Amino acid sequence: QQQVKQSPQSLIVQKGGIPIINCAYENTAFDYFPWYQQFPGKGPALLIAIRPDVSEKKEGRFTISFNKSAKQFSLHIMDSQPGDSATYFCAASTSGTYKYIFGTGTRLKVLA
Amino acid sequence: GAVVSQHPSWVICKSGTSVKIECRSLDFQATTMFWYRQFPKQSLMLMATSNEGSKATYEQGVEKDKFLINHASLTLSTLTVTSAHPEDSSFYICSAREAGFIPEAFFGQGTRLTVV
Numbered sequence: 233q234q235q236v237k238q239s240p241q242s243l244i245v246q247k248g249g250i251p252i253i254n255c256a257y258e259n260t261a262f263d264y265f266p267w268y269q270q271f272p273g274k275g276p277a278l279l280i281a282i283r284p285d286v287s288e289k290k291e292g293r294f295t296i297s298f299n300k301s302a303k304q305f306s307l308h309i310m311d312s313q314p315g316d317s318a319t320y321f322c323a324a325s326t327s328g329t330y331k332y333i334f335g336t337g338t339r340l341k342v343l344a
Numbered sequence: 345g346a347v348v349s350q351h352p353s354w355v356i357c358k359s360g361t362s363v364k365i366e367c368r369s370l371d372f373q374a375t376t377m378f379w380y381r382q383f384p385k386q387s388l389m390l391m392a393t394s395n396e397g398s399k400a401t402y403e404q405g406v407e408k409d410k411f412l413i414n415h416a417s418l419t420l421s422t423l424t425v426t427s428a429h430p431e432d433s434s435f436y437i438c439s440a441r442e443a444g445f446i447p448e449a450f451f452g453q454g455t456r457l458t459v460v
Binding site: 266268273275277281321325327332333334337 | 348385389437441448449450451453454456
């Protein structure tokens, strides 16, 4: 119940494409859902986050779509660029502990 | 976003020795810090939660005596890998969050530990 399932494991898109990464959870107590970007040998960097009272949030080229009833959320990257090639992790946490449960990660490659 | 600095970025040590990794919040006070371990091409696994002035809370399966965590101030937490062995080689990452009902956590750049 504490797991966050992430798919796909890897993704290749052409420059300008819109990669979509999906995550699903079971624990309805989760109330904060961030997405992180990680480059090799670096720590994760916060991209965007959403709470369950909002169905969509957009920041720059990154959009989170949230479906509370389905317990799913996804990351869309608009106009993807080769510099977006990285590993993306979704996560979920609950108020109180604020411990993050991470998804398994998606390795994205954007071809020039 | 807030800045979390981790030191060292990489370290090589001999089997049987201890290694200390520092995690500092540079521009905010971190009441809670988290320590993660990440194996190559895998996700981040939470090892322990560190609260300033109190004992760390370890996740199931993490050896408390092997991974000593100290959070002595609002800006500094340390992870000491004691009597390190090659199987402890990994990427260790800390994160920190401010006090209050702010869920955002900011991550350090990670420490690559290699035990030879």
